[in-house]
Amino acid sequence: MEKIQGGVCAAKGFRANGVHCGIRKNKSKLDLSLIVSDVRCAAACVYTQNLVKGAPILVTKKHVADGYARAVVCNSGNANTCNADGVEIAEGMCALVEQYTGVPAADVVVASTGVIGQPLSLEPIAAGMPALAAGLGEHSDEAAQGIMTTDTVEKQIAYRFVLGGKECRIGAIGKGVGMINPNMATMLIFVTTDAAVSPAMLQKALSADVQDSFNMVSVDGDTSTNDMVALLANGLAGNAEISEENEDFAAFCAALHAVTTDLCRKIAKDGEGATKLLECKVSGAADKAAARTVAKSVIKSSLFKAAMFGADANWGRVLCAVGYAGAPVDIAKVDVDFVSRAGKVSVCRGGSGIPFSEEEAKRVLSEDEIEVCIALGDGSACATAWGCDLTYDYVKINGDYRT
Amino acid sequence: MEKIQGGVCAAKGFRANGVHCGIRKNKSKLDLSLIVSDVRCAAACVYTQNLVKGAPILVTKKHVADGYARAVVCNSGNANTCNADGVEIAEGMCALVEQYTGVPAADVVVASTGVIGQPLSLEPIAAGMPALAAGLGEHSDEAAQGIMTTDTVEKQIAYRFVLGGKECRIGAIGKGVGMINPNMATMLIFVTTDAAVSPAMLQKALSADVQDSFNMVSVDGDTSTNDMVALLANGLAGNAEISEENEDFAAFCAALHAVTTDLCRKIAKDGEGATKLLECKVSGAADKAAARTVAKSVIKSSLFKAAMFGADANWGRVLCAVGYAGAPVDIAKVDVDFVSRAGKVSVCRGGSGIPFSEEEAKRVLSEDEIEVCIALGDGSACATAWGCDLTYDYVKINGDYRT
Numbered sequence: 027m028e029k030i031q032g033g034v035c036a037a038k039g040f041r042a043n044g045v046h047c048g049i050r051k052n053k054s055k056l057d058l059s060l061i062v063s064d065v066r067c068a069a070a071c072v073y074t075q076n077l078v079k080g081a082p083i084l085v086t087k088k089h090v091a092d093g094y095a096r097a098v099v100c101n102s103g104n105a106n107t108c109n110a111d112g113v114e115i116a117e118g119m120c121a122l123v124e125q126y127t128g129v130p131a132a133d134v135v136v137a138s139t140g141v142i143g144q145p146l147s148l149e150p151i152a153a154g155m156p157a158l159a160a161g162l163g164e165h166s167d168e169a170a171q172g173i174m175t176t177d178t179v180e181k182q183i184a185y186r187f188v189l190g191g192k193e194c195r196i197g198a199i200g201k202g203v204g205m206i207n208p209n210m211a212t213m214l215i216f217v218t219t220d221a222a223v224s225p226a227m228l229q230k231a232l233s234a235d236v237q238d239s240f241n242m243v244s245v246d247g248d249t250s251t252n253d254m255v256a257l258l259a260n261g262l263a264g265n266a267e268i269s270e271e272n273e274d275f276a277a278f279c280a281a282l283h284a285v286t287t288d289l290c291r292k293i294a295k296d297g298e299g300a301t302k303l304l305e306c307k308v309s310g311a312a313d314k315a316a317a318r319t320v321a322k323s324v325i326k327s328s329l330f331k332a333a334m335f336g337a338d339a340n341w342g343r344v345l346c347a348v349g350y351a352g353a354p355v356d357i358a359k360v361d362v363d364f365v366s367r368a369g370k371v372s373v374c375r376g377g378s379g380i381p382f383s384e385e386e387a388k389r390v391l392s393e394d395e396i397e398v399c400i401a402l403g404d405g406s407a408c409a410t411a412w413g414c415d416l417t418y419d420y421v422k423i424n425g426d427y428r429t
Numbered sequence: 430m431e432k433i434q435g436g437v438c439a440a441k442g443f444r445a446n447g448v449h450c451g452i453r454k455n456k457s458k459l460d461l462s463l464i465v466s467d468v469r470c471a472a473a474c475v476y477t478q479n480l481v482k483g484a485p486i487l488v489t490k491k492h493v494a495d496g497y498a499r500a501v502v503c504n505s506g507n508a509n510t511c512n513a514d515g516v517e518i519a520e521g522m523c524a525l526v527e528q529y530t531g532v533p534a535a536d537v538v539v540a541s542t543g544v545i546g547q548p549l550s551l552e553p554i555a556a557g558m559p560a561l562a563a564g565l566g567e568h569s570d571e572a573a574q575g576i577m578t579t580d581t582v583e584k585q586i587a588y589r590f591v592l593g594g595k596e597c598r599i600g601a602i603g604k605g606v607g608m609i610n611p612n613m614a615t616m617l618i619f620v621t622t623d624a625a626v627s628p629a630m631l632q633k634a635l636s637a638d639v640q641d642s643f644n645m646v647s648v649d650g651d652t653s654t655n656d657m658v659a660l661l662a663n664g665l666a667g668n669a670e671i672s673e674e675n676e677d678f679a680a681f682c683a684a685l686h687a688v689t690t691d692l693c694r695k696i697a698k699d700g701e702g703a704t705k706l707l708e709c710k711v712s713g714a715a716d717k718a719a720a721r722t723v724a725k726s727v728i729k730s731s732l733f734k735a736a737m738f739g740a741d742a743n744w745g746r747v748l749c750a751v752g753y754a755g756a757p758v759d760i761a762k763v764d765v766d767f768v769s770r771a772g773k774v775s776v777c778r779g780g781s782g783i784p785f786s787e788e789e790a791k792r793v794l795s796e797d798e799i800e801v802c803i804a805l806g807d808g809s810a811c812a813t814a815w816g817c818d819l820t821y822d823y824v825k826i827n828g829d830y831r832t
Contacts, residue, residue: 078752078760078780108748110781142745143782249753251745328731329827336828342545342654345511349481350652357481377481378513379546416828418821424732425739425819 033166033182044172047154059172081112093225222261299419317409323351359403436569436585447575450557462575484515496628529562625664702822720812726754742790762806
């Protein structure tokens with residue numbers, strides 16, 4: 027497996043593009059993206075668990091119910107959620123894709139991200155679609171930019187890998203700050219691959235993967251109404267179609283996981299206002315569920331996040347979040363270390379503090395990627411969660427988002 | 430029922446005091462408090478659900494296991510948690526109370542609040558205890574100050590009420606920012622009453638009350654390791670002892686609730702960095718549990734809290750938090766209004782946005798006490814949750830707490 031360039035256009039037969047169509051007022055911000063495959067793809071999606079679901083989610087669910095899709099259209103600047111005419115607008119976006127690309131509307135995945143509860147007009151989308159479709163090509167960059175809201179960097183990744191002697195590729199673009207995330211910074215992930223995978227196995231791979239990737243990301247504990255991960259596989263790599271849990275399926279899942287965890291790190295690091303990527307690595311858990319619960323609890327703690335912003339080795343906050351996580355943990359066995367490029371500092375052994383150099387800790391915690399490693403001493407299960415520090419800028423961004 | 434002065438000294442036979450003994454470096458900050466009843470009291474306590482429990486919690490549990498207590502001792506500046514010798518120190522604090530007041534150590538409720546994982550020395554406590562005990566009197570103010578950490582105002586309240594023709598009093602001091610709260614701002618509530626109530630009925634009253642009072646307060650979702658509510662009833666009012674669920678019990682519970690909800694509002698309003706008290710009032714829920722779940726979800730949302738800081742009527746964030754709360758809600762029936770002294774602005778009907786004046790909304794949300802009223806249209810159950818806005822100062826306070 028090797029990292030390559032190309033994002034969602036790395037896999038054979040996928041073209042993409044992004045334009046500014048006018049939903050966002052700032053003309054330098056792209057706000058409409060399109061990804062199209064030359065041939066129909068097996069499609070798998072996972073969606074937000076929020077009871078409030080954006081209209082695009084409802085339309086996409088209908089469109090991929092048969093397990094296939096061929097295109098993805100997505101706008102930023104408006105979530106098309108809690109609008110009385112939302113479904114009509116989302117369907118209108120798919121119809122425009124059909125009109126200008128020939129991909130049937132029923133094979134289009136549609137997504138929106140931005141403010142909730144503001145009517146979305148089809149006008150700018152209709153105006154932008156001709157140029158968007160005409161410009162389809164190796165433009166993963168533009169597609170990645172067109173789905174950004176408060177993101178500060180575009181997020182894409184691609185890998186090549188081999189299935190039964192055939193080179194396959196998998197790539198993705200993403201935006202947002204977590205599966206559990208701000209409603210105006212909805213997490214959207216679009217993954218393309220030329221591997222041949224049956225719709226059922228594709229969904230199986232995606233549903234399993236998100237448990238240890240996007241579901242382990244948190245920026246602020248708010249689950250969006252519009253989150254979506256869509257995975258399209260067009261089969262143009264020519265491998266024997268994966269239709270059962272064999273060696274090829276395992277290899278495909280590994281490639282998928284390389285793509286998704288890369289995006290998890292990028293999303294967490296670009297969390298709203300963030301200055302640091304935080305990784306919470308839990309080991310020695312009695313089972314996987316306990317490991318995930320503890321890792322997620324720590325990465326979500328406002329106090330831990332604020333302490334990391336201040337490069338303050340306040341490990342009591344880590345232990346506190348372990349204690350209220352809800353997993354059965356023997357606190358008397360818990361060890362905690364902080365790790366970064368600058369080194370490692372051990373702060374807690376067996377649930378009690380141990381002496382450490384505050385100066386050394388400050389040095390370790392002043393890096394922009396911090397691991398907090400928690401050993402529970404209860405078994406052998408592990409989990410990693412990704413998040414970011416809590417900063418003045420988070421408050422600034424969210425205290426005055428609409429105005 | 431009438432509000433009166435006196436805090437924990439309002440009820441007959443209770444004396445209190447607070448001193449600076451040296452645990453906190455700033456000599457102008459009191460850091461050790463004592464409350465003593467002239468006679469033994471029925472005692473009821475509730476504690477943090479965190480698996481990490483401060484040593485004082487363990488000692489207090491043992492001391493009130495028989496249903497009685499006579500004194501409360503509490504220090505600020507150090508949580509006495511995750512320390513190998515924590516229980517020994519907490520027991521030492523109780524022994525000092527016995528030495529200087531004559532109250533048996535086994536009748537002392539002990540509490541600590543401050544940083545986790547820093548050894549607590551008995552020395553300053555031993556040095557301060559003589560003056561603390563000698564000065565016991567009508568000093569509820571000093572007792573309230575001695576338990577403050579990041580609190581900016583002291584919190585006390587008292588009411589008088591009548592049971593079977595006898596005037597009774599109930600008063601309390603408190604500190605902190607929620608049952609779900611920062612570990613250095615542990616919530617501690619000490620309530621005293623001269624009503625005669627059996628230990629069993631006292632515990633019943635307290636355990637029921639916290640479900641709709643302190644458990645509905647949230648500042649930042651972090652459950653402390655040291656939270657405690659202690660209620661002492663010495664019976665000096667001379668009413669017939671309450672030992673069953675009769676009319677007197679209901680009257681006592683009403684007085685208790687007046688005291689606890691007053692402190693809930695004070696605690697939320699003084700949440701770390703807060704500029705506004707937020708009250709989330711949920712009505713029309715199918716049952717009480719759903720009402721509480723929804724109210725708590727909204728009051729905990731970082732995005733909602735940040736929007737309130739910015740006086741931004743971003744109601745989509747309210748609906749989003751309703752949607753991920755975990756209660757079965759029909760979003761299509763949900764109405765949302767914002768209310769303050771400046772008026773009321775309706776923003777959502779039947780799950781969709783309705784036109785409103787942004788100017789009017791800004792005026793309503795610029796007040797320092799804001800109600801967000803959510804009608805679910807599912808039934809008749811109600812709940813209220815209290816919280817505060819998320820501000821730059823929250824980040825400042827918690828990004829650099831220890832240093």
